[in-house]
Amino acid sequence: MTVEPSSTAAPPRPTEGVRPGGGRRVRQRRFSRRDRLWAVIMSVILVPIVIVWVYPFIWTVSSSLKSSSEIFGSLSPFSPVLRIGNYAQAWRDAQMGRYFFNTVFVTGFSILIAVLTAALMGYVLGRYRFAGKKVIIAVLALAVFLPEGYTIIPVYDLIDRLHLTDSLWGVTLAEAGGVNIVAVLLFAGYFAQLPAELEEAARIDGAGFLRTFTSVYLPLARPVTATAVIMQFLHSWNDFLLPLVLTLTRPELRTLSVGIYALRGQYLSDWGVMTAGATIALAPIVVVFLLLQRHFVESIAGAVKG
Template identity: 30%
Template sequence: MAERRTLMDVVWRLLLFLWAVSILFPVVWILYQSLRTNAEFFQDIWALPGKFQWSNYTKAWSGYNIGQSLLNTLYYVGVSLVLGTFLTTINAYALTRMKFRGRKLIWGLIMLSLFLPGINALVPQYILMKSLHLTNSLTGLIILDSFGENVFFLMLLGGFMSSLPKDLEESAYIDGATIFQTFWRIMVPLSTPGIVTVAIFKFLGLYNNFLGPFVYLGDPEKYTIGVNMYQANMKMQYSADWVTLFAGVLIVMVPSIIFYIIFQRRIMSGATMGAMKG
């Protein structure tokens, strides 16, 4: 039996279609602008390219030092992702599966921090990083992002861990397992779906992070991809080589687009993971 569609179903589908078009149109526009010459761009921004200028991508790669910034981003994102996800997993386990005095107070403080804009911590964080001589350092930025716990990730993974049965932990304790052995050999394998979801969100956040690297990094050789493209955009007031900039923008978009295409189902389902306690 065919499913009957109501008028509201049609309206919602139309709205979602228009929303998708509004997202895809700028990407498509940048794509064909990156294959034109600057003369064609300034003559008519809506015209299709007369001849594809693939050399714009080579020029963007070498002129904007994209290769070095991608390596910096790979180091920054990779180490921060592994270390940060591990710390988030430990914190979620301690706050949801272990009973100790002051746990509710800690959760209350964590919930309270949701009402504080993150920008308020920028000045004291910078003063602390400056005092520890960790500014202008990718390693210092990794330390800041890894140890600076994100409340959303903690709640997401904590909610998932809370839904797991406690019988396996109790059996492990009876068999003589330590707290860390129980965490590593039992809770981590069982929590793999939640950990993977947190890791995906962390990757997207770290790859697109701009404010932290922009504030703490001063050496152009240490710029991440976001700061590097910002500096490339600033050069446009002197050179106006927009087609090369568009090519550079598309190059740096490729990793995140591929990542999203591969993990899109996990990203969509991860938003509600841990919301219900089973």
């Protein structure tokens, strides 16, 4: 005779600290009165700073939807009429579309070259021991403080000797040539903290230098790679001096930063078109950073820990 369990029986209570679906249940920490007071104080201090920090960006976006008289008539970011035509005029008449394509080309290929170069340099500095290693790291650290203006002449001379002064490839190589030293040091610190057993296992499997780097270590360095992409993206997208010098004879090869500067002469009185062009240049930076910010924080934390 089979005895069926009663339908009114109480269900088994889950073990304390364990969720019914498996996994441990994390107890929420109760904030004391002092913690709440400290959070309020920090909010009162930081909120005005955030407003002051973000206001220029808000002003630029709002001004791109106004006329010149409305821009200078009031500092309020709100306007009863939204002038979408400023974007169409900036994209078509001010050639922001062509400059945007040029900037995407230069930035994309410079990221590919610079990040791969920085990763290789960081891999060697982080995983290998050789004479003069500390000297090289010290020289790289000092090179961070070298202004770009001091290197513009040799860079231009090198691009001219390669006969690339009148092409986007010349601007791309110039942007990628100054590899971000901070990215190199981040890669070196990240690779140095990885276990040596990975390299030994790859060597037993017959992997050489490049295969070990591309198949083992580089996939593990995604946070640092994302950070290097962000930094090179910001550098190439916003750089002004190198594109200005290398495109003096070919205005159609200008990047967005140089193109917006050139608007001063043609659209001196139309600040709505100028701010619309600036907004077009700013939008990709915000999108890329929002997509990769988590990896950016992880890479900084990993490098510091290492």
